[in-house]
Amino acid sequence: MVVSIKASILENKKILPDFYRLKIAVPQISKTAVPGQFVMIKTSSTLDPLLRRPISLHRINRDVGTIELVYQVLGKGTILLSEMVQGELEVMGPLGNGFSWQQSFKRTAIVGGGCGIAPLLTLAEHLIGNGQEVHVLLGAQNKEKLLNEADFKELGCKVLVATDNGSSGRKGFVTEILEELISTTNLDQVYCCGPLPMTNGVIKLTKSKMIPCQVSLEERMACGIGACLGCVCQVRNEDGTIGYKRVCHEGPVFNASELIFEKD
Ligand SMILES: Cc1cc2nc3c(=O)[nH]c(=O)nc-3n(C[C@H](O)[C@H](O)[C@H](O)COP(=O)(O)OP(=O)(O)OC[C@H]3O[C@@H](n4cnc5c(N)ncnc54)[C@H](O)[C@@H]3O)c2cc1C
Numbered sequence: 216m217v218v219s220i221k222a223s224i225l226e227n228k229k230i231l232p233d234f235y236r237l238k239i240a241v242p243q244i245s246k247t248a249v250p251g252q253f254v255m256i257k258t259s260s261t262l263d264p265l266l267r268r269p270i271s272l273h274r275i276n277r278d279v280g281t282i283e284l285v286y287q288v289l290g291k292g293t294i295l296l297s298e299m300v301q302g303e304l305e306v307m308g309p310l311g312n313g314f315s316w317q318q319s320f321k322r323t324a325i326v327g328g329g330c331g332i333a334p335l336l337t338l339a340e341h342l343i344g345n346g347q348e349v350h351v352l353l354g355a356q357n358k359e360k361l362l363n364e365a366d367f368k369e370l371g372c373k374v375l376v377a378t379d380n381g382s383s384g385r386k387g388f389v390t391e392i393l394e395e396l397i398s399t400t401n402l403d404q405v406y407c408c409g410p411l412p413m414t415n416g417v418i419k420l421t422k423s424k425m426i427p428c429q430v431s432l433e434e435r436m437a438c439g440i441g442a443c444l445g446c447v448c449q450v451r452n453e454d455g456t457i458g459y460k461r462v463c464h465e466g467p468v469f470n471a472s473e474l475i476f477e478k479d
């Protein structure tokens with residue numbers, strides 16, 4: 216059930232030059248939340264900015280009733296959020312559908328880029344808990360913007376990194392590593408979240424090799440609950456016609472096979 220509540224801030228800490236980790240007490244949200252879902256956060260006590268900001272669940276700590284979010288400081292909303300060190304903030308969630316997996320999966324790959332890496336840690340935790348071999352491919356502009364490499368390793372994932380400038384891992388794109396992995400490893404499923412060019416590359420690769428792929432989209436949002444139609448994406452319906460789905464409500468996770476990107 217979606218709730219809108221005031222949550223106590225337990226931690227709001229800079230973890231990289233542009234990134235913060237926020238931990239809040241929300242037992243009502245953590246008890247039902249699943250990987251891939253998100254919350255809408257009010258980042259100011261005034262009407263400016265008016266709209267809540269969507270941030271994905273980074274860790275779901277059901278036993279202690281908390282969630283953790285990792286966010287990149289970009290504009291007005293996230294600057295204000297980074298200044299909230301104690302007290303309460305208004306949060307609505309859990310929202311969206313989340314990732315899915317099957318007990319029978321043996322080997323999966325997770326591909327994350329930039330702040331799109333944030334929602335993939337809790338997914339990896341669940342896949343590892345399901346007994347899978349999990350390959351994690353992380354992409355970033357440089358090592359100062361590379362999230363969670365050590366956390367994925369600690370979970371027991373096999374981690375490979377690509378950065379645009381070669382400051383960590385391979386110099387190049389994370390899609391190049393995925394192409395090599397696909398050629399040597401039988402994957403049951405690929406999961407992806409990151410910038411659109413990366414997502415587009417992952418979809419093309421997995422489609423060409425007929426590997427199922429789930430993609431989390433980070434479309435700009437207004438209401439976050441399916442009411443304003445401000446976040447629609449184009450999809451191909453089962454009968455082949457073109458339709459629209461709301462990223463906040465039917466997503467943010469979609470099967471790659473149903474998404475239509477401009478470059479298709
Ligand atoms: C479902 C969902 C989950 C998300 N999860 C995370 C997360 O876990 N961590 C995280 O760091 N960010 C996440 N985002 C993106 C985050 O919501 C935006 O970065 C944030 O709303 C920016 O707010 P702002 O007021 O700081 O910036 P604004 O002042 O609104 O914008 C600053 C700049 O960022 C760009 N921008 C804003 N929103 C987006 C967006 N959604 N996609 C691409 N560019 C954008 C703007 O075009 C502008 O150039 C998520 C977005 C969605 C829709």
Ligand code: FES
Binds near residue numbers: 435438442462463
């Ligand atoms: S943000 Fe309003 S419908 Fe999705």
